[in-house]
Amino acid sequence: MSTIETRLAELGVTLPDAPAPAANYVPFVIVGNLVHISGQISANAGGQIKGRLGDSMSVEQGAEAAKACAISLLAQLKKAVGGDFSRVVRAVKLVGFVNSTPEFTDQPKVINGASDFMVAALGDAGRHARSAVSAASLPFGVAVEIEGIFEIK
Template structure:
């Protein structure tokens, strides 16, 4: 089954790739590798803001991470001239969680992205990963995730 078909079966249509919010490019392609800049948690109703351990649950954080993963795939699709099927695999994610100093469930939050990618892409979605705390993130968003992808 193609990536597009798998996403459609999950009820996901990739949006247009989000524009950068400052002076950087959303992705850089070097050979068969695409480095995607950090994608902030943004849903259909706008930015997903909050601080884990304060005013946001782990489940809400995981949903925010899933939204980041969808934006990451949108950027990869753009890097592949609109053809997501040129993606070979997710190589690595680095997830940043806007959280209080005593919050320790960053991996559970970033699982929202990891679980989505594995469900949507199968073995191609399995990746290495870091999940770290951040005292704050741009615009007060709950999660930001950057990624490295192999493409053909």
């Protein structure tokens, strides 16, 4: 069991199967030693996590939705490395989109749900550059979508 898998087990997280693309794109592209993972929408075993920050969702609920995106990112990463998490060097960058009202300004607090999870799962290798921006709407009405770039060996 890799260190990442051990940490996930300690966190009580079982990675789902990597979600299939919802349209004409691929879930990830490997270029050199970087894995570029397409945006993962907020969803868990109960289905899509929908809502709008500043309206129907709290920051805490948004952070949980962002964590769900991070779990999907790791599921895609696991698929990209053929199940061998020992190939993962680090998280490079996350770009988070938050379905929010024009007045809502806590997008960084929402995306912290993903950032904090990455550090919990990957240790220091989970520290990454990041953007956290508002979106007027997101696909299917989900609360959060996050894409990521990871370095592998």
